[in-house]
Amino acid sequence: MNNMRWLFRTVFFAVFFLFAARACYAQPVSSADLINNATRFDAARISYEGEAIGDIMYRGNFAWVNLHDGTNAIGVWLEGDAAKTIQRTGSYQSKGDWVEVTGTFHRACIVHGGDLDIHAETVRVIKPGRPYAEKLNVRKINFALVLLVILGAVWILKQLKLK
Amino acid sequence: MILRPRVEDTRTIGYYLGKVIVGLGTVMLLPMVLGLACNEFNPALDFCIGAQISLIIGILLIKLCDTDKDLSWMQGMIVVSLSWLVAMVLGAIPMFLSGHWHSFLDACFDSMSGFATTGLTLVWDLDHLALSHNFWRHLIMFVGGQGIVIVILSLLVKGTSGAFKMYIGEARDEKILPNVVNTSRFIWLVSIIYFILGTLVLGVVGITEGMPKGSAFFHGACIFMAAFDTGGFTPQSQNILYYHSAAIEMVTIVIMILGAINFRLHYHIWMGNRREITKNIETVAFFFSVSLLFVLVAIGLNQMQAYPYASMLFRKGFYQFISGHTGTGHGTLYAPQFINDWSQLALVGLIIAMALGGAVCSTTGAIKMLRVGVVMKALFQDIKRVILPDKSIVIQKFHHIRDVFLEDHQARTALIITLAYLALYGIGSLVGMLLGYPFLSSLFESTSAAANVGLSCGITQPAMPAALKITYIFQMWAGRLEFISVFTLIGFFVAAIRGK
Numbered sequence: 084m085n086n087m088r089w090l091f092r093t094v095f096f097a098v099f100f101l102f103a104a105r106a107c108y109a110q111p112v113s114s115a116d117l118i119n120n121a122t123r124f125d126a127a128r129i130s131y132e133g134e135a136i137g138d139i140m141y142r143g144n145f146a147w148v149n150l151h152d153g154t155n156a157i158g159v160w161l162e163g164d165a166a167k168t169i170q171r172t173g174s175y176q177s178k179g180d181w182v183e184v185t186g187t188f189h190r191a192c193i194v195h196g197g198d199l200d201i202h203a204e205t206v207r208v209i210k211p212g213r214p215y216a217e218k219l220n221v222r223k224i225n226f227a228l229v230l231l232v233i234l235g236a237v238w239i240l241k242q243l244k245l246k
Numbered sequence: 247m248i249l250r251p252r253v254e255d256t257r258t259i260g261y262y263l264g265k266v267i268v269g270l271g272t273v274m275l276l277p278m279v280l281g282l283a284c285n286e287f288n289p290a291l292d293f294c295i296g297a298q299i300s301l302i303i304g305i306l307l308i309k310l311c312d313t314d315k316d317l318s319w320m321q322g323m324i325v326v327s328l329s330w331l332v333a334m335v336l337g338a339i340p341m342f343l344s345g346h347w348h349s350f351l352d353a354c355f356d357s358m359s360g361f362a363t364t365g366l367t368l369v370w371d372l373d374h375l376a377l378s379h380n381f382w383r384h385l386i387m388f389v390g391g392q393g394i395v396i397v398i399l400s401l402l403v404k405g406t407s408g409a410f411k412m413y414i415g416e417a418r419d420e421k422i423l424p425n426v427v428n429t430s431r432f433i434w435l436v437s438i439i440y441f442i443l444g445t446l447v448l449g450v451v452g453i454t455e456g457m458p459k460g461s462a463f464f465h466g467a468c469i470f471m472a473a474f475d476t477g478g479f480t481p482q483s484q485n486i487l488y489y490h491s492a493a494i495e496m497v498t499i500v501i502m503i504l505g506a507i508n509f510r511l512h513y514h515i516w517m518g519n520r521r522e523i524t525k526n527i528e529t530v531a532f533f534f535s536v537s538l539l540f541v542l543v544a545i546g547l548n549q550m551q552a553y554p555y556a557s558m559l560f561r562k563g564f565y566q567f568i569s570g571h572t573g574t575g576h577g578t579l580y581a582p583q584f585i586n587d588w589s590q591l592a593l594v595g596l597i598i599a600m601a602l603g604g605a606v607c608s609t610t611g612a613i614k615m616l617r618v619g620v621v622m623k624a625l626f627q628d629i630k631r632v633i634l635p636d637k638s639i640v641i642q643k644f645h646h647i648r649d650v651f652l653e654d655h656q657a658r659t660a661l662i663i664t665l666a667y668l669a670l671y672g673i674g675s676l677v678g679m680l681l682g683y684p685f686l687s688s689l690f691e692s693t694s695a696a697a698n699v700g701l702s703c704g705i706t707q708p709a710m711p712a713a714l715k716i717t718y719i720f721q722m723w724a725g726r727l728e729f730i731s732v733f734t735l736i737g738f739f740v741a742a743i744r745g746k
Binding site for chain 2 (some may be wrong): 147156158200224238240
């Protein structure tokens, strides 16, 4: 009976630590953590997620994508095929895809001239981006119209004075 | 006895200020048109509102202060210093309306940073900023780099001796051509030719580095304006690191150095006088300063083992260094990396480089190479006087376009401005420390603001205290105008209050 209890406890703790370790590993690291503790994370395998912003820049069979997690953007070096899974990048016109990458973090990347970057091994789009529908701001339009009337009046006043 | 300014003084100042404001309002129409062309209707409205407010104020001032009198020295200086403050406020209106700045003070900070070609920024969510707003951020650097007042007056005014006073007031020490309006038009010509070439080169490099064509040329135009005018803004939040490209870094290094060269030297090079490059006191001083200070930075980086290979140390170290020395502020590092990865020696080397700056009559800020050269020559002269027999006559010459005999008043002027800059760097550092920031970070950020550089070690962010934002705005303004017109404005207000 004691043996059974011991076995049960051992299995329970083994499973617990396995899941806990996996949960810790899966927990994405923030850009602020990576930048402020770059030496600690250097060459570590990490998970990072953020919005793809700007342009995807293809370089041969690879590409650069910059992922912004709300605080900073960090450059991610990934395979061209993986980059193609990112459909939309963030700009004034759109919210970019929210992307999770796992890979190796470099404080000063040897391959890329000392850049702080991530070399991605896996890339996953967690949430697709969407275009922003720009609604005209009525208050701004009204204000601009009032200013236009005032500007017209000032202009006429100036012309009258000149004559 | 202090004399109270006359009504005539105020009228003349108001009249020319009005012209500058009308010019500024007209410039705002450019991003408005871009906004309409890119289907950015709300941003276009922001510029429409900004332009209309500017035009209303400008036209009213011209009407109320109508005069045909030319500017005196005092009036010219005040027009310049006031114009920069007014440009800051009016330029901040479209920025604030965009919603990308937390407060109007933050928008004013970025507006002054742009006009003064500094590059420190408090913008929020830059990566989603409209193209037209991004264009405006870089355009104000282009306008500010040449000098707001002289740029606008060279377009609006056919010829006036008052323009010369404003030209001097905007920290341009030298005329290139006999007429100051022609001089500023020449500066425009040089800038526009370089703008076309620079945008083309950066655009093509951008395309080869994987950017879409439209984006590559837009980024190229923006980066050129910021690099040539030694500003330091970029369209994306990571600054030049966004591109992960050695080619773009190399091209921007060339553009930054071109921007840090005296426009008078550009003129002589264009006229075929290439020997001037190797003879001119400014280029010689710049060469020695870059060589010596970069050795200091490299030793400092090596101490910390910041970069494992020499090539990496050079690429990262030299880029930030030359960006700081030319007063640009483009960077390929995150702000905290300066404090975490760079040793104190490397930071001190970079701070000295930022404090010295580029050439006079260029788009850089800071003490500038001519003054450094003159002060060094004066020091050598004094040492010679001590060493040589009493009866010997010591003559010190330097070459700046022509051979010049060093006179005491030149050394005195150079030393006074140098001391004023050192005081300005010190004041900002002191305010930073009073607000709880460490000494080296405070000195770094203060020097960056006052020397119109734009590199940041992390202090400049929207959450920093308002007192520090105002201090940096003052430093950017006073540093860009090189004090004289700022002191004249302060004197004008004192005379208005206490004068009889």
